Amino acid sequence: MAVCVAVIAKENYPLYIKAASADSELKFYYTVHTSLDVIEEKVSSAGKNANELRELYLGLLYPTEDYKVYGYVTNTKIKFVIVVESSNSTLRDNEIRSMFKKLHNAYVDMLCNPFYTPGENITSKVFNNTVISMMQE
């Protein structure tokens, strides 16, 4: 169960951030913003051997005492960040991977909408519902 899901544009500004509770939203903004440091590092270090197909899933970006932050970067450099609670021990790497896969699919579906301009904030209800379902699992 995720507590925060974020989609970040190629230029590192947020396209979508949803926190499980409104109170902690600002905190997650900071968390997600800080995680960009790690994402950039991982992406740029992966870019050195260009021939290899980069895996989209970046794994655990960094843990905090209470949360674990996971990252995922699409081929178009759109970043997904999922924050889960550290205490939730049922979530293993595979579960996180499948969450990202689901998120990516939802993002692609949303992007297929001709009325959406890439780079705008995401306001799609379907996308939002997918994210909410990921938080309530």
Next chain:
Amino acid sequence: METKPIVTSHGNQVVFSSLHKRLIEALPKEPTEWRRSYGRPARNVHVEASFVPYDDDILPDDSIKTLVSRLYFHIFWIDCDLEAYKQKEKEEISDWSAALKAKNIPDWLIVVFNSDENKSKSKLLPRSSVYDKIKSDFCSKNPDRIFVLEQGTDSKSQSLWNSFISRLRLLLLQAFTRHLQKYEDNMRALREKRNEVGWNFQEYFIVQEELAFMFEMLGLLDDAMIQYDELDALFTQFILNHASGQSVPWLKSLMEPCKTWAGLSLYKSISWEKRDLIKDNKASLLEFRNYLFSRQCAILLLQQRPGEIIHRAIEYLHATVQEMKTLEIEINDGGLDCWVYLSGLEVLLKCQELTDSVNPRSQSLNTAYLWDYVCRKLQRLGETCGLMPGDTNAPSSEQLSLVIDLTSGMGLTEQEDNDDNDGEELKVHPSDKLREALSSRESFQRIYLEQSELAMGTFKHIGRFRSARMIGKNLADFYMKLGEPQKAENYLSDAMTSYHQEGWKKLRDVTRLELANCQYQVNNKQKYSKTACQVASSNYLDMTDKQTHMSQVLAVAQSASSHVLLKASPLLKVEVTEISETTVAVDEKFYIKMTVENTGPCDIQCNSIWLTMVDCAPEMSFSSDKSWSKLKTPVTRQTSNSSLDNRIVMNLQNTNKQDDVMIDFRLHYEGNVVDPESVGIACTNSHEVLKRSDSSGGVLKKEEEPVTKDTLNQCITLNDVMLKPGKNFVTLKCEGISAGNYQLGQAGIEVGNIEFLTNMKSDLSIAVTCDNTFCEIIPDSLLAGRKQDITVCLHAGNIPIDEGCKVKITALDNIKIESTYDDDTVIIQDAVHRGGTTLMKINVFHEPSVQGETNIDSHIAFDCSWLPRALMTTVQFLNPFIVSHKLHTAGEMKYIQMMIQGQCKTQFVVSDWSLIADSKDLDLISLNKIESVMKVNADQSCSLLWQVKSNLAKLPKIEFVFKVNYGCVIDDDQSKQIIYKFSLDSFQTLFSIKSDVIPINDNKVCMTGTLSKFTIHVHQMPGREALNDQDLLYEVIGQSYWNVHGKSTGIFSVHGGNYTTSVEVMPLVAGFIPFPRVKLYKYTGPKKPDSSEVWIKNAVEDDDLFSTDDDSDDSGPITIPYTQPFDQGQVYYCSMGKQTQVLASDKTGEVEVSRV
């Protein structure tokens, strides 16, 4: 951990002690491959051993399950002769062997040491040496358990020694393998029982850790680490199972309320006290974890991997905190924070001098993170204990007692540690640091700031700026609480800027709000106003915050002593929607409609709203023929190339909405500018306009530029406007703008002493024109000599003309004006509005000028009653024709030709011509058709001829008058007359010249290159005034046909009316060529000048010899030679048109033929 496998030695202790040192050194020198069971990878091991004397009592049996302290191997040393062996040693060995067998120990070795004396004997009796005896007595089944060593340093004894060492290593390893296998089997069996009742993790822990010790002892650190990692994982799994409900009883001891939170200690590689605590099942979770992690660290330190330590430390701290929560272990408030702080700091201090050789970057990265983590814990502690600055109250009594509790909680074990580690006192211990920090606010602040800076610096060092900004922001909070907002400001503005640059609007606005609070405290009005305005317009902030800051800004606006300039955006968004006109006259009003969007939370009362108008170059907007000349010289290119130059075509249409990127049109042409092959408009910034905005980062704005007020341009102002939140529509009335083409410049909104400025991005424009009243005449080209109707357009320009105004038309110069108006004064019937036109029809006539100018400029004055000065209008007339005369001579006869040449297409007819001379001595005989009419136009001129006859010997100067009637064919009015006057003087013929070319020698014809004779006869006309006294000068001009040999000039005088001379000439070209020319001059000067000295004053052409001053022959001293040409018609050259045949000479190979 300095333990080594233990080996016992028995028998001859003298021998052993002599070899002991060598043995200890030699064993670990070379690695031995250790093949292991269960398919584990083989390892190279440096075998070491420590030796103890043998004793029956210390032999272990199978029940003892230790590994480290076990006696692995037993050696019996023997050095004696056969007799001694039989008597004494044999019995000893059999006792020893029996004891080992009883304990079921197969790991032993008998070493026979051959001293020199035994050596010789053994050689003599090979079958009966001590070695053979022992071998047969004890080692009949396993002969590798006996070894012979020899004393000495020769090669044989050396190689014996080497093989002994390697044998010993192998045997030792065999012993290890046997024990390990047994041990691991036991251990595995124990682990399998983990779900049974009564199983105890702590017990198992000790068992497996023993294995780890064993590996560590053998130097197999990786294997040792694996044991600990397995234990760690097993323990974690138990905790997870516990969390999911599968509780195990042995966990209860760990779940006791936690009383101590001493941090991790890395001073010693192993803490036996802790291990004993665990063994006794008395350790708390924290103690257990501390112990486990300290062991892992110890191994990692041996492996020199400090980076890994820090990496694991973060996980370890997080996981342990989670476990504490999962197991719901009671702990004092802050105790866990203390523990994290102490443990984290311990790791940091331990690792800060060490550099990870494998991955230094990852080390510094984790170090930074750990520092951050530690700082946050310190901050939490500070908050819990009331040590944060800004609290006005001193820490409460609960908080004080909490501090005491916390201090004691971490101190208990610490004290013991210190007792044990006197040598380590020099280091700053984390618990000392924390105690110091908790002791007072000041020291807390100092330590907090110090460590935060360290964390931030480390993050910056590794390029994690976002994390660094985050710490910076925390620091700013701290400084704000500390009451030092000036220190906080930089951190906040840095953070704000980076959030802004990355487009994190919410974070930006939240930080902005903090920055505004901070700047308000710093009392920096300029900066505060800017930030506060941005806060007020934020979409992400609370209304109350926005209102607070808005009202503070308004207060600043009223109170500020100096003027503050701010960017209008984002608080106020100004857009010009419409300009009422596209073109106005100077004194006309027009309106500009603006939308001012107030994004703030409340009304803003502004003193004024102003807008500047920027004049742009006039030719940009009105393209006309004249503009061509003002433009820069265009580059002419090949047709295939297209050119884009800087000719801006401004869009003068009113457009209500602009795109973000203005489309910039330019004139575009191909080929020559004057005669282009294609012309069009082209967009010069197409790359910008057509740029893909989805994937090319166009969303982020650029860095802000400083605000400067536009004070140069004309300004329109509207005072006292109330701007309500949302869109406000404002109309500016514009008056008194000077002429020009304007675009919008800058808009400003003045609120108190604050002025919000914005540069307008709009392609709206207005042309302000300044047109004076002027008259235009249609058609613009007129013919002289005709009455023509013209239309006068009176353009009112900017000044409207009222009804009843008068315009008096006055002709200047030679124009005759006829109009239907009284007194040539026009009374305006209908009022003419601004920019309007009124028409007047008049008839004009101008006399043609026959003297030759093509155009005549004249002026008409329009005296308008409403204008201070009369309007002067230039009218240009084209002269219809030119009249000229020409004098012709044929011997003595004279003729005058009159020519009328047309200059325009319009056809005129001339008639009734007459030429009259003012002398009665002269007869003019007309040679023209009588009573005919001739047509004259640009393509057709007419000529008239008169013969002049006179009997007088010398005629005076005679005036002639030529009169002719003309009329235009298209006009039906009667013809008009032109008069052309001219005079002629001394035009009668005085001399005639005849000349001839005669071939000389026997030639019949002239040949090129051969001299011929050129004779000249000058004949004075009879009946004319004799010029006997006058010296004359002839000149022969060969032109390009003849070469004159000798003198080409000669001076003579005509006595008797005739003069003949000859010169030699040579034809230069063959064919019929004209004769050389002969010219005659009047000559004054010495009689016999060299021809070279004769200075011919006028090189006149042909026979047109114009007269100069006649009196010149009297003037000046005679010494200067002086020639004077004759007047036109006075000398007649009879041989003018004569030609002679010249043949080409044979000498030249070429024939040069000239056609004349």
